[in-house]
Amino acid sequence: MSERPAVIDLFGTTPAGQEIRVLTLTNRHGLRAQVCDYGALLVGMEVPDRDGRLADIAHGFDTLEGWLVNGPYFGATIGRFGNRIQSGRFTLDGRTYTLATNNDPGGIPCHLHGGLIGFDKVVWQVVAASGNSVTLTHTSPDGDEGYPGALTATVTYTLTDDGELIWQAEATADAPTVVNLVHHSYWNLSGDPRTTILDHQLTLAADHYLPTTAGLIPTGEIAPVAGTPMDFTLPRVIGDRLGEDFEALRLGNGYDHCWVLRPGGGVCLAARVRDPKSGRVMEVLTDQPGVQFYDASFLDGVTPGKGGVAYASRSALCLETEGFPDAPNQPDFPSSVLRPGETYRHTLVHRFSVE
Numbered sequence: 001m002s003e004r005p006a007v008i009d010l011f012g013t014t015p016a017g018q019e020i021r022v023l024t025l026t027n028r029h030g031l032r033a034q035v036c037d038y039g040a041l042l043v044g045m046e047v048p049d050r051d052g053r054l055a056d057i058a059h060g061f062d063t064l065e066g067w068l069v070n071g072p073y074f075g076a077t078i079g080r081f082g083n084r085i086q087s088g089r090f091t092l093d094g095r096t097y098t099l100a101t102n103n104d105p106g107g108i109p110c111h112l113h114g115g116l117i118g119f120d121k122v123v124w125q126v127v128a129a130s131g132n133s134v135t136l137t138h139t140s141p142d143g144d145e146g147y148p149g150a151l152t153a154t155v156t157y158t159l160t161d162d163g164e165l166i167w168q169a170e171a172t173a174d175a176p177t178v179v180n181l182v183h184h185s186y187w188n189l190s191g192d193p194r195t196t197i198l199d200h201q202l203t204l205a206a207d208h209y210l211p212t213t214a215g216l217i218p219t220g221e222i223a224p225v226a227g228t229p230m231d232f233t234l235p236r237v238i239g240d241r242l243g244e245d246f247e248a249l250r251l252g253n254g255y256d257h258c259w260v261l262r263p264g265g266g267v268c269l270a271a272r273v274r275d276p277k278s279g280r281v282m283e284v285l286t287d288q289p290g291v292q293f294y295d296a297s298f299l300d301g302v303t304p305g306k307g308g309v310a311y312a313s314r315s316a317l318c319l320e321t322e323g324f325p326d327a328p329n330q331p332d333f334p335s336s337v338l339r340p341g342e343t344y345r346h347t348l349v350h351r352f353s354v355e
Contacts, residue, residue, distance in 0.1 A: 004131025011036055011043075012064025018123055020064055023134045025159040030054060031352065033159045038067060039120040040077035040136045040155045042185050044306075045165065050279030050354040055191025057280065059316045062306050070120065072299060072311075073184040077155050077169070079119030080140060080147050081336065082182025083258070083292060083325035085111040086217045090328035092148065092337065093176055099146040106251065108215030115145035119153065119181070133158040142175065149175030151338075163352045171344040178336045179344050180323040186296055186316035189275035189282060193305065196314045197295070198239030203272040204232040204293065206259035210324065214251055217326050218333075222260055230257070235274070238295065238317070254297040254314070258290045258325055267347050271319050274355070285349040286321035289334045294318040321348045 004026075011022040022043055025033040032054075034043040045058040060074045061067050070076065088101040088111035103112035113120070124136035135156040142150045151173045158166040169181040188197055209230045210218040225231040229241035229249055242254055249255070261270050270291045271284040284291070294317065301312035327336040338344045 006129035006131060006134070008129065011038070014038070014064075014068070014123065020123065021126070023126070023129055025132050025134065025157065027132060027159050027161045027163070029161065029163065031159060031163060033157065033165055035134050035157045036067065037124050037126050037136060038064065039070070039122065040124045040138070041067060041120070042075035042157070042183070043067075045185070047163075047280060047352045048354065049191065053191075056306065057187055057189055057191055059186035059188070059193060059311055060306055066305070071303070072186065072296075073113060073120055074186055074305075076113075076120035076184045078113045078182040078184050079153055079179070080114050080145070080151060081111070081178055081180045081328070082113055082184070082320065082322050083180065084217055086215070086326050086329050088146075090178065092178065092328065095148075097146055097148060105216040106214035108213070110215055110217060113182075113184070117145065120184075124155070127154075132160070147177055149173040149177040151177055151179065153181060155181075165350040165352070167348040169344075169346040171338065172342070173338050174340055176337060176339050178328045179338045180327065180336050181344070181346050182320050182322045183348050184318060184320055186318055187273070187282060188316045189273060189280040190278050191280070193309045193311060193315055196239075196312070197317045198237070198242070198314055199276065200238050200317065201235045201274045201276065202232050202238050202293070202317075203235045204259050204291065205262050205269050205271065206291070207233060207262065208260040209248070210258045210260065210290070211248060212251055212257065216252060216256060218258065218324065218330065220330055220332060225259075230259075232259075235272070255293050255295040256297070258292045258322070260290055261286070261288070267349060270321055273317070273319070279354040281353045281355055283351040283353075284319045284321065285351065287345070287347050288321040288323060290322050290324050292318065292320040292322055292325070294320070321346070
């Protein structure tokens with residue numbers, strides 16, 4: 001892809017008076033991704049349908065003011081630890097650390113998505129930008145939100161001519177800590193956020209999932225999906241089995257669980273979503289061990305989003321590639337510990353096409 005200059009526009013000003021910018025990435029097929037230096041957010045993603053009509057398929061807000069509160073984490077880069085940590089506590093090298101308990105599924109408090117002021121609520125520094133790529137960095141100091149060690153994170157968004165939006169994260173720390181950087185976009189491939197995603201077809205490269213407690217914390221069990229509504233090993237319409245009497249669906253108010261991806265080397269296919277009406281297809285590839293499929297059942301249809309649309313329950317879906325939830329408290333899960341001299345890496349690819 002030939003180098004093009006960055007397209008950078010003023011997006012707004014924080015209450016503290018800091019100017020926030022949005023960078024627009026494009027490819028030769030007309031795809032357009034907008035990335036903001038507040039929260040390293042994906043503000044919008046425009047892709048064509050089978051007839052070539054472009055539409056923004058990512059939930060979000062028209063102005064910075066909406067993103068400043070952004071309760072659902074639309075488009076956010078999540079850190080230090082995406083997903084949940086039981087009771088907001090973990091022990092590392094014999095010392096217990098206490099974090100904010102900013103989420104309470106089932107009335108049971110836990111730590112969620114980095115705490116009260118996570119990486120989605122800070123201004124990142126743009127260190128490189130072009131017409132198809134932007135790199136941002138943020139340093140979280142020792143003790144930030146209760147986490148040990150100073151951690152420096154770098155995120156790069158790249159939009160390729162092959163229809164791929166690549167999100168790559170790296171992090172280093174000056175003391176032992178835990179990290180699970182996650183990208184958290186909400187997708188509706190129809191391009192019409194007034195509709196639900198219940199007619200979308202989903203395939204997951206996962207034969208197992210992580211059952212949870214009533215507080216949506218993994219129990220430690222790795223359960224087979226076969227014979228359950230959690231089975232997306234073949235293409236399945238998302239709404240087909242939501243009404244079944246199955247414990248995981250009851251506890252999660254639908255789908256809000258981590259699926260265990262089949263082992264593979266490097267960046268592998270994790271999920272495929274297809275909207276039969278528009279023909280849009282989104283494939284998700286990653287090098288992480290899990291993917292959280294969330295059907296956005298907790299969206300309340302009250303807060304206005306883009307174009308004034310109040311996003312209703314299940315008007316989008318999230319596919320958050322990640323290390324396992326509560327990994328700091330689960331010794332049998334893949335480790336989330338990052339030590340000095342090591343580099344945390346996470347690659348996530350959204351590949352868009354039509355059929």
